[in-house]
Amino acid sequence: MTINEIPYYMCRSLILTIIIEVIVGIIIGIKNKKDILNIVLVNMITNPVVNIIPITLNVYVSLKARTISIYILEVIVLFTEALIYKKVLSYKKINYFLVSLILNLSSYGIGEVINHFV
Amino acid sequence: MKKIFVIILGVIFLIPITVKADMGPPAVREYKATPKSVDGVKYYSDIYQLNKAIGTFEYKTILTIAEERKVNGKSYAYACDKKNNCGYVLISELTLSEKSNLDGFELKYVGRVFAKDGVELYEGPGYIYKKTGDKIPANANVVVSGYDQNETTWLKIKYKDTVGFVDSDDASVMILYKGQALIQKNNKVATEFYKSNAWDRKIAYKEDGKYVIQDEYFEFSGDFKYSKTEFKALDELNLYKLLDYSEHKDSIYTIKKGDTVKFIYDAAYQGTLSYYVEVNGKKGWIEMDYGAGGEYFEGFDYDRILDYIYDNNLYTYNEPVEAKEDEVGDIVPPEEKDKDEKYDWFSKQNIIILSCAGAFLIVLTAIVTMLLVNKKNKKSVQD
Numbered sequence: 145m146t147i148n149e150i151p152y153y154m155c156r157s158l159i160l161t162i163i164i165e166v167i168v169g170i171i172i173g174i175k176n177k178k179d180i181l182n183i184v185l186v187n188m189i190t191n192p193v194v195n196i197i198p199i200t201l202n203v204y205v206s207l208k209a210r211t212i213s214i215y216i217l218e219v220i221v222l223f224t225e226a227l228i229y230k231k232v233l234s235y236k237k238i239n240y241f242l243v244s245l246i247l248n249l250s251s252y253g254i255g256e257v258i259n260h261f262v
Numbered sequence: 263m264k265k266i267f268v269i270i271l272g273v274i275f276l277i278p279i280t281v282k283a284d285m286g287p288p289a290v291r292e293y294k295a296t297p298k299s300v301d302g303v304k305y306y307s308d309i310y311q312l313n314k315a316i317g318t319f320e321y322k323t324i325l326t327i328a329e330e331r332k333v334n335g336k337s338y339a340y341a342c343d344k345k346n347n348c349g350y351v352l353i354s355e356l357t358l359s360e361k362s363n364l365d366g367f368e369l370k371y372v373g374r375v376f377a378k379d380g381v382e383l384y385e386g387p388g389y390i391y392k393k394t395g396d397k398i399p400a401n402a403n404v405v406v407s408g409y410d411q412n413e414t415t416w417l418k419i420k421y422k423d424t425v426g427f428v429d430s431d432d433a434s435v436m437i438l439y440k441g442q443a444l445i446q447k448n449n450k451v452a453t454e455f456y457k458s459n460a461w462d463r464k465i466a467y468k469e470d471g472k473y474v475i476q477d478e479y480f481e482f483s484g485d486f487k488y489s490k491t492e493f494k495a496l497d498e499l500n501l502y503k504l505l506d507y508s509e510h511k512d513s514i515y516t517i518k519k520g521d522t523v524k525f526i527y528d529a530a531y532q533g534t535l536s537y538y539v540e541v542n543g544k545k546g547w548i549e550m551d552y553g554a555g556g557e558y559f560e561g562f563d564y565d566r567i568l569d570y571i572y573d574n575n576l577y578t579y580n581e582p583v584e585a586k587e588d589e590v591g592d593i594v595p596p597e598e599k600d601k602d603e604k605y606d607w608f609s610k611q612n613i614i615i616l617s618c619a620g621a622f623l624i625v626l627t628a629i630v631t632m633l634l635v636n637k638k639n640k641k642s643v644q645d
Contacts, residue, residue, distance in 0.1 A: 146298050146299050146300070147298075147300065147610045147613045147614070148608060148613060150300075150613055150614070150617045151613070151616065151617050151620060154617060154620070154621065158624070178635065181635060182632065182635070182636075185628045185631055185632040185635070186628075186632070188624050188625065188627070188628030189625050189628045189629055189632070192620070192621030192622075192624045192625055193621065193625065195621070196617055196618055196621045199300060199614075199617070200614055200618070202300045202321060203300055203321070203322075203610065203614060206320070206322070207302065207320045207321065228632075231636075232632070232636050
């Protein structure tokens with residue numbers, strides 16, 4: 145990924161994350177349209193932040209800073225999303241924290257697999 | 263609901279996606295470069311085994327490059343970091359950070375383009391530099407710098423008002439030399455000839471109005487003439503049509519004991535002395551190891567023969583022909599040219615700012631939308 149490709153990379157990452165998390169959300173039983181819209185919106189809030197901060201750190205600091213920041217941000221995102229889900233989701237079958245964990249693990253894991261092959 | 267989705271998708275795709283299109287010789291003037299990708303760049307121990315990377319140079323690592331190679335149309339650089347980790351990387355994956363030293367690239371000699379498709383010019387002496395977009399046609403007469411004393415194949419070149427650097431490998435561009443050259447093919451003498459750099463050692467000469475390019479295999483010793491040119495043979499010796507040792511097949515004649523041999527030219531090749539001689543009406547080349555002349559010819563003493571008057575001998579190692587002053591013209595140094603360059607809207611800093619702005623816009627849109635959606639929902643629940 146060159147500097148010029150950053151916007152493209154961010155868009156791709158956001159779209160893929162939304163698609164994966166919506167599909168996994170449906171699989172675990174989230175069927176309410178508003179809930180699905182909230183999953184999309186939550187990702188639109190967290191994903192650009194999770195992407196742009198590590199990239200900027202990589203460009204201006206080092207690759208190490210990028211790697212460390214990814215792990216820290218992923219944990220922050222996990223709790224932030226859980227809190228938002230608690231407030232906005234009507235889905236009650238699974239604990240909000242667990243919903244957030246499942247969705248984030250699936251998008252991160254599948255994303256890594258895709259990155260490996262693309 | 264549909265409207266919201268349309269707005270979200272619209273915002274996502276409003277972000278400009280700018281993907282920059284990507285648009286030899288072993289040695290190159292040293293320069294510094296950094297990996298283009300923020301993921302760094304993989305490096306390899308062997309250009310021909312690109313499936314096994316030996317490591318990755320991180321983004322921002324300053325790499326020193328003193329070697330470039332072109333394989334299957336792709337240019338590779340042999341890069342080393344400060345810790346002396348070295349390997350081959352694709353030049354297209356690097357960004358130039360410190361230009362090569364351009365001393366000694368003064369335009370002064372007469373040159374000619376021999377590449378059939380012409381030559382493309384670069385902004386500096388290496389494939390890391392951008393192409394200027396200019397192409398000089400085949401057979402064009404040009405003004406060039408001398409072959410690089412750092413033993414690279416890059417020449418600075420001027421054609422009409424166009425100036426740039428060109429890789430002269432494969433005899434694409436050669437320099438005109440003064441003097442005489444003996445052509446191996448037919449043992450004729452060329453008085454106008456071009457020579458390529460030390461790497462590919464080629465020579466071009468005019469024959470029947472056309473230029474012929476051939477390999478240059480040997481050096482003429484060329485500074486002396488024999489006072490006595492005829493010697494009596496003491497032993498048998500083969501006479502060859504050409505001096506090119508790789509072409510030696512059958513001898514054209516065998517000199518016999520007692521034959522009178524007339525020496526015409528001499529030449530040296532890899533420690534062996536060769537002479538163009540005439541015997542019994544046949545002309546050709548004979549080979550003798552240094553100091554062995556006395557074994558084959560009566561009274562032949564190589565060192566003593568060296569004392570005599572300079573004349574007749576042929577040599578290629580002469581001065582290149584200098585271009586006249588008005589042909590050279592004023593050259594704009596690359597540094598001054600850089601000043602005129604337009605503002606780079608797609609610089610590293612601008613792309614990062616643009617990405618951050620895009621991210622902020624998306625986040626803001628999502629927050630507002632989320633608030634609106636959930637407020638509406640609360641209201642409808644309350645109602």
